[in-house]
Amino acid sequence: MAADTELTPTSYINHHLTHLTAHVSGDGGFWTLHVDTFVTSLILGVLGIGFLWLVVRKATAGVPSKRQAFVELTVEFIDSQVKNTFHGDRHTFVAPLALTVFVWVLMMNAMDILPIDILAWIYEHLFGLHNWRTVPTTDVNTTFALALSVWLLMLFFNLKVKGVAGWAYELFCTPFGKNPLMWPLNLLFNFIEYVSKPLSHSLRLFGNIYAGEIIFLLIGMWAATGVTGTIFGTLLGAGWAIFHILIVTLQAFIFMMLTVVYISMAHESH
Amino acid sequence: MNINFTLVSQALAFSIFIWFTIKYVWPPLMQAIEERQKVIADGLAAGERGKQDLELASQRSTEVLKEARQRAAEIVTLAEKRASEIIEEAKLIAKEEGSRILIGAKAEIEHEVFSAKEVLRQQVAEIAIAGAARILRREVDAGAHADLLVSIEEEIK
Numbered sequence: 001m002a003a004d005t006e007l008t009p010t011s012y013i014n015h016h017l018t019h020l021t022a023h024v025s026g027d028g029g030f031w032t033l034h035v036d037t038f039v040t041s042l043i044l045g046v047l048g049i050g051f052l053w054l055v056v057r058k059a060t061a062g063v064p065s066k067r068q069a070f071v072e073l074t075v076e077f078i079d080s081q082v083k084n085t086f087h088g089d090r091h092t093f094v095a096p097l098a099l100t101v102f103v104w105v106l107m108m109n110a111m112d113i114l115p116i117d118i119l120a121w122i123y124e125h126l127f128g129l130h131n132w133r134t135v136p137t138t139d140v141n142t143t144f145a146l147a148l149s150v151w152l153l154m155l156f157f158n159l160k161v162k163g164v165a166g167w168a169y170e171l172f173c174t175p176f177g178k179n180p181l182m183w184p185l186n187l188l189f190n191f192i193e194y195v196s197k198p199l200s201h202s203l204r205l206f207g208n209i210y211a212g213e214i215i216f217l218l219i220g221m222w223a224a225t226g227v228t229g230t231i232f233g234t235l236l237g238a239g240w241a242i243f244h245i246l247i248v249t250l251q252a253f254i255f256m257m258l259t260v261v262y263i264s265m266a267h268e269s270h
Numbered sequence: 271m272n273i274n275f276t277l278v279s280q281a282l283a284f285s286i287f288i289w290f291t292i293k294y295v296w297p298p299l300m301q302a303i304e305e306r307q308k309v310i311a312d313g314l315a316a317g318e319r320g321k322q323d324l325e326l327a328s329q330r331s332t333e334v335l336k337e338a339r340q341r342a343a344e345i346v347t348l349a350e351k352r353a354s355e356i357i358e359e360a361k362l363i364a365k366e367e368g369s370r371i372l373i374g375a376k377a378e379i380e381h382e383v384f385s386a387k388e389v390l391r392q393q394v395a396e397i398a399i400a401g402a403a404r405i406l407r408r409e410v411d412a413g414a415h416a417d418l419l420v421s422i423e424e425e426i427k
Contacts, residue, residue: 024275034276041280045287052295059298061305068302075299096296100288136280141273145280 007224013217016116018131019139034139036129041136044107052103078102081257086264094263097153101146101259105205106252108136112212113241113248117220137209137251140202147202150259154197157266166269201258208251212244395426 019034055071064072082095111134123132136142158167169178171190176182219240223233399419 030274032272032274032276033279034274037276038279038283042283045283049287049290049295052299053290056295056299056302059302061302061309064302064306072299072303075296076303091296091300093292096292097288099296100284100291104284104287139276141276142280144273145277146284148277149281149284 009221012221012224013214015131016120016213016217017133019133020129020131034133034141036132036134037136037139037142040111040134041104041108041142044111044136045104048103048107049100052099074103075099078256082260085257085260086267088264088267094260097263098256098260101150102252102256105137105146105255106249108142109205109209109248109252111135112138112209112216113244115237116213116216135209135213137205138213140206143202143206144198146205146255147198150201150262151194151198154262154266157263161267162269170269197262201255201262204258205251205255208247212240212247215240391426395423398426399423 020036022033022035024031024033052071052075055067059068059071078099079090079095082090082098086094088094114134116134119134120132123129133139158170162170172178172183172186174186175189176186216237219233219237222229223237224230399422402422
């Protein structure tokens with residue numbers, strides 16, 4: 001916690017919700033980088049994917065080690081989900097994509113469960129970092145980056161699988177039919193769909209994790225009000241953290257499933 | 271909540287992670303899993319085959335056993351038949367032998383009887399001659415009536 005400012009609820013929350021920023025070029029605006037988001041997500045990604053890689057590198061077809069069995073369980077779970085949704089060669093792209101999304105988002109979401117104030121103390125006193133937000137998915141930039149990447153992949157596969165003509169036909173002639181009178185309506189409808197997909201995709205994840213973070217902050221604030229507050233704060237914090245295990249996993253799973261669904265929709269013509 | 275360059279950096283990191291997963295994480299694990307699936311499938315198939323073989327073998331053994339039992343029964347029947355045949359044959363042979371012995375005995379007896387009769391006849395002839403000679407001693411000349419005596423003797427024989 002900031003030692004030089006007076007501790008008020010506003011300053012407490014502000015402190016926890018301020019990014020460590022760096023200017024990539026010029027004096028800010030778009031060219032600002034949230035160093036905490038970027039570095040944390042990178043570390044988590046390397047840890048998560050790296051763990052998979054380390055295990056998979058030594059994977060045997062014989063009796064698997066417990067670690068390999070765990071990885072296989074995860075991978076086969078995701079693979080079966082993808083298989084149910086995506087009909088085609090899923091091994092070249094879609095299933096590994098789903099695995100990446102699930103593992104990375106799960107790792108980033110899981111940071112939410114770590115106790116914020118202890119982490120803030122560690123950042124402040126061990127690394128000399130005053131502002132450092134631990135959960136990358138409470139940063140819209142992360143969720144939008146993921147959702148927009150998926151969106152671009154969606155556009156790419158639309159063009160690749162259906163071709164320009166096929167995609168244009170789909171944009172103009174579905175879902176209300178190919179009557180020329182319906183073309184504007186179809187286009188409008190598809191346009192809204194294409195805009196809403198990345199928005200809902202990213203904001204669902206962001207909203208859930210951000211709200212969870214805020215509730216942790218509120219519970220933390222209550223804990224600072226006295227003995228009663230501390231006791232209830234502890235109980236509620238523990239309860240919310242346990243409930244958050246579900247939310248963290250569920251949101252990662254939903255994000256992955258939506259990714260798979262969007263990509264498979266791009267593969268299937270109506 | 272402001273959109274900035276972080277988005278681009280995250281997207282780049284994301285694409286690198288995707289690439290890495292596609293290239294280095296997914297294929298080896300899938301390969302291992304598929305290989306294991308194949309091994310398991312082979313094992314199951316081998317087990318199935320073994321079970322089938324066992325079934326066939328047990329079927330075959332029952333057949334062989336049945337055949338052997340049948341054959342044994344046949345052999346026993348045949349042996350019994352042969353035994354009774356042998357007994358019959360033996361009986362027949364014994365009967366023949368018996369009758370042959372009987373015939374031989376009879377012939378011997380007859381022969382004995384015959385030779386006894388012969389001796390008896392001789393003695394009777396001698397006695398008769400002796401008697402006749404005693405009666406006829408004076409009148410009969412042995413020299414003159416030799417032919418008569420011989421004819422009598424021959425007649426008695």
